[in-house]
Amino acid sequence: MKILHLSSVYAPHAVGGAEKVVEVLAEGAAALGHEVSVAHLVPQPAPAAQRHGVAVRPLAHRNPLWIQDSARYPGPVRNLNKVATLCNVLTAWDFERVLRELRPDVVHTHSMVELTPAMWALARRHGATLVHTLHDYDLLCIRAALFHHGRACERQHLACRLFSQVKRHFHRHIDHVVGVSQAILDIHLAQGCFDALLPTQRHVVWNPVRGAQRPVRAVRQPGVPLTFGFMGRLVEEKGLQVLLDACRRLPPGGWRLRVAGRLPEDSPWREAARGLPVEWLGYVDAASFLAEVDTLVVPSVWQEPFGLTIVEAYTQGVPVLGSDIGGITELIGAVDPAALVRPNDAQALAQRMSALIAQGVRPLAAEPLERLLARVRPAAVVDDYLTIYQMPPERVRSAAPALPLKGRAPVIAGAADATNPRQ
Secondary structure, three states: OEEEEEEOOOOOOOOOHHHHHHHHHHHHHHHOOOEEEEEEEEOOOOOOEEEOOEEEEEEEOOOOOOOOOHHHOOHHHHHHHHHHHHOOHHHHHHHHHHHHHHOOOEEEEOOOOOOOOHHHHHHHHOOOEEEEEEOOOOOOOOOOOOEEOOEEOOOOOHHHHHHHHHHHHHHHHOOEEEEOOHHHHHHHHHOOOOOOEOHHHEEEOOOOOOOOOOOOOOOOOOOOOEEEEEEOOOOHHHOHHHHHHHHOOOOOOOEEEEEEEOOOOOOHHHHHOOOOOEEEEEOOOHHHHHOOOOEEEEOOOOOOOOOHHHHHHHHOOOOEEEEOOHHHHHHHHHHOHHHEEOOOOHHHHHHHHHHHHHHOOOOOOHHHHHHHHHHHOHHHHHHHHHHHHOOOOOEOOOOOOOOOOOOOOOOOOOOOOOOOOOO
């Protein structure tokens, strides 16, 4: 089978979890004998190359701003860049040349934050089965996060509605949609996305995680302070402020917090943590960091699509305390439902953390943990996608009813500030 992945970026130009997923899927399918290519944007023109058995086809980005530089610009400039991205026919033509040369059986698109949706139409025109994985909320929100001014959005802002209409005009070309969690798929379906697809063309496949084996966890020595950990992008929606507020409510001793992630020296979070036993580590290797952590805290206040750090912690046998929101609910709920906490509630989080300080951390239950790890092992995830690739595309003429959000009010909106919070 000829498989062409399309992603805004690809290794070594990694930005978020989506690029890791593309890399694992591409290399996994190539190892099974499939002819796999990846087309992705690069800051400067570059030649085609081979990487771990995958043919890599760089596309010059041709947008006003390069994705890894856009955060330095003010919101209006980023928004103009998003509009230019929608109309970027030059990159679309480059992609069409790749389609003509490779003639793929399947085109699998991932985060389209920096790509024009016209590429979906081109893939269908060339006769490829088109599969799209939802890694973010780019179809609904100009910022791809459903988060604005410190809160999860409860309505769709005007800029997001206009932006979404253009994207959704092209999404009708998609044959199969895959959510990296049930939560992200349900939110899109609730807003009428993919209503031309039958339920058999809507799928949930959790992200693959390398090293997903049953872990052996060392026993913490008595008398050693309990170590909480926070790992990931240090941005508002990840809930670091909520965690620091919770830490202010903890007993004065018997614990510490280690934070992994790049933080500017002038960040207000440094001042918010003054006087607390908080260590700012900067960028560190995830496995090494988790080896020194007793409990990982994931206090996100946005609809996290998946929660890669949660699975990375579970692969090391590290329990996770996290917000009951988005894909976090699915992952923690599958292993340790009691470890879920109301999002954006520092008092509730502090109570859970205080209980762990007083009572100690329980080891993860073996059977639920093994079921989760089996579901995210790369070989299993690659097999799931290969099955989807070979399913015949089917369509319905009338709109299918949107799925309920399991009793929760749908969060549908976006913001007027275009950054790139992908998972």
